[in-house]
Amino acid sequence: xxxxxxTPKHLITATxxxxxxxxxxxxxxxxxxWYQQSLDQGLQFLIQYYNGEERAKGNILERxxxxxxxxxxxxxxxxxxxxxxxxLYFCASSPGxxxxxxxxxxxxxxxxxxx
Amino acid sequence: SQQGEEDPQxxxxxxxxxxxxxxxxxxxxxxxxxxxxNSGRGLVHLILIRSNEREKxxxxxxxxxxTSKKSSSLLITASRAADTASYFCATVExxxxxxIIFGKGTRLHILP
Numbered sequence: 001x002x003x004x005x006x007t008p009k010h011l012i013t014a015t016x017x018x019x020x021x022x023x024x025x026x027x028x029x030x031x032x033x034w035y036q037q038s039l040d041q042g043l044q045f046l047i048q049y050y051n052g053e054e055r056a057k058g059n060i061l062e063r064x065x066x067x068x069x070x071x072x073x074x075x076x077x078x079x080x081x082x083x084x085x086x087x088l089y090f091c092a093s094s095p096g097x098x099x100x101x102x103x104x105x106x107x108x109x110x111x112x113x114x115x
Numbered sequence: 116s117q118q119g120e121e122d123p124q125x126x127x128x129x130x131x132x133x134x135x136x137x138x139x140x141x142x143x144x145x146x147x148x149x150x151x152x153n154s155g156r157g158l159v160h161l162i163l164i165r166s167n168e169r170e171k172x173x174x175x176x177x178x179x180x181x182t183s184k185k186s187s188s189l190l191i192t193a194s195r196a197a198d199t200a201s202y203f204c205a206t207v208e209x210x211x212x213x214x215i216i217f218g219k220g221t222r223l224h225i226l227p
Contacts, residue, residue, distance in 0.1 A: 104215070107157055
């Protein structure tokens with residue numbers, strides 16, 4: 001158990017819908033990272049937050065957004081869903097000062113299926 | 116663009132043999148990390164090697180880093196069935212964004 005929790009574990013929805021994925025980092029970790037993993041694209045870094053502020057941005061679509069709250073939990077919002085958004089979405093956390101120089105602890109993931 | 120590229124994409128070996136996976140990258144890095152992922156599960160950090168280090172050991176794992184060739188290798192000695200998983204290298208680029216980028220992974224299968 002990494003100490004990172006993600007909810008829900010599975011999510012099935014229809015095209016055009018909007019969903020919210022939730023992540024709670026390990027106790028004491030200030031950084032949260034979001035990743036998308038699909039068979040054809042591999043593991044793609046989406047976005048990183050550090051202590052409530054956006055720290056780095058990867059291949060995140062404009063239809064996707066995220067935020068980190070004062071209690072350090074984070075939410076990833078996916079809107080206008082398309083079939084291609086079906087994937088595993090992972091959250092990870094790490095200690096340190098916001099730069100990804102340390103190991104990351106991954107949550108169990110949320111499997112999103114868009115029908 | 117993909118920073119880390121693992122090679123081979125898939126590897127099957129007999130239990131007890133050694134497994135070697137390679138990772139190549141393109142830009143200057145702060146560090147390189149290796150992760151393991153069991154099917155459908157979250158990634159688990161294995162080892163981190165900094166850009167000024169050349170070799171690092173952790174149990175049955177040995178990682179090397181050659182910054183002149185922009186490559187790293189992960190060696191798993193005396194493989195076990197439980198080592199069956201996908202292995203990813205991740206690099207942290209030395210640029211303003213400091214993004215971490217994962218490769219597509221090597222799928223390792225240990226045969227009994």
